[in-house]
Amino acid sequence: MTADSLPPWLRQPLAELLRQRGHAWLLQGPSGLGQYELGLALAAAWLCEQPEEAKAQGACGHCPSCHAIQVRTHADLCVLMPEVAMQALGWPLDEKSQADIDDKKRKPSREIRVEAMRDAIGFAQRTSARGRGKAVLIYPAERMNNITANALLKTLEEPVGEVRFVLASEAAWQLLPTIRSRCLGFTLPWPDSGQAQDWLVGQGVPAADAPGLLRAAGGRPSDALRLASQGQxxxxxxxxxxxxxxxxxxxxxxxxxxxxxxxxxxxxxxxxxxxxxxxxxxxxxxxxxxxxxxxxxxxxxxxxxxxxxxxxxxxxxxxxxxxxxxxxxxxxxxxxxxx
Missing domain, CATH: 1.20.272 (Zinc Finger, Delta Prime; domain 3)
Structure with a gap:
């Protein structure tokens, strides 16, 4: 995901995040502001193969690394989400989980499973495949239960090699204090109503409907877009x-x-x-x-x-x-x- 593909209110925050150093970020704010999009854009910029000075504003969008992220196959990016979110956003599940769900042995999880976290910890300890380090994206981070969160603590505090974490949360107060204390916090900005309405129109929402949908969503643009997709x-x-x-x-x-x-x-x-x-x-x-x-x-x-x-x-x-x-x-x- 490039800076140009981000909603306009997230482009400057991406540039600010890329100017700072840190191995673990907690992107926080109410739902509908773009935590997932900003987290993915940040991870894509970390892994992008263009020269460092050229990616101060984000990933290029056309190098092999960016293409691998677009098609959900990057070997150095680990995405941790509830399985229902993975399916909704087009991220593949591991073979065993997919087989269990296909065979109707269980339903897709609505929490981040501890088994997936253990796989992510193993991923963090392996050597980078493309030589640009590794990234772990966790969204929504509040969907980690206490067991899953505790499994992450040691790796989050003392990561092995060049691995960076971005936790994107819509309810950061639900995270364990020990998780929050190990991350650098960043609060997403609220867009002004005109900016949000213009973005909604750009996403295909009729201009006459944009103000009402934005109000129904409490001023949160991504939530307003979801309401539009649901036929509200x-x-x-x-x-x-x-x-x-x-x-x-x-x-x-x-x-x-x-x-x-x-x-x-x-x-x-x-x-x-x-x-x-x-x-x-x-x-x-x-x-x-x-x-x-x-x-x-x-x-x-x-x-x-x-x-x-x-x-x-x-x-x-x-x-x-x-x-x-x-x-x-x-x-x-x-x-x-x-x-």
């Missing part, structure tokens, strides 16, 4: 709060349970913000119903957080959705009984 309509999003007040299950019928819970959590967040005198983040003020009592919002927030823990494996998705909408309707209509 800005008009339907603006109508969602009042649809929930009326208990319309159909307003969320095309959402998976996790997506439905996320949408309701955004609505709950904005109502809490308004109740405290702040501006809403995900909806326009005119789209929101009157704020329910603070205690009712607090109960709803806790209930949604609890539901999110089992959202990926609901007992019955249809019944779960009906229960979520019923609870939303009850909470939102409690505003009329507010003391």
């Amino acid at each position: 309509s800005p008009k339907a999003w603006s109508l969602l709060p009042k649809a929930m007040s009326r208990g319309e299950v159909g307003a969320l019928s095309e959402h998976a349970p996790a997506q439905a819970i996320g949408a309701l959590q955004k609505l709950c967040h904005d109502l809490m913000a308004v109740d405290c005198g702040a501006l809403p983040r995900f909806f326009e003020p005119a789209d929101l119903p009157p704020a329910p009592p603070r205690a009712a919002l607090a109960r709803w927030s806790r209930s949604l957080a609890s539901a999110a823990k089992t959202a990926e494996h609901p007992f019955n998705a249809g019944l779960m959705l009906e229960a979520l909408v019923s609870e939303a309707r009850t909470t939102l209509n409690s505003a009329s009984r507010r003391p």
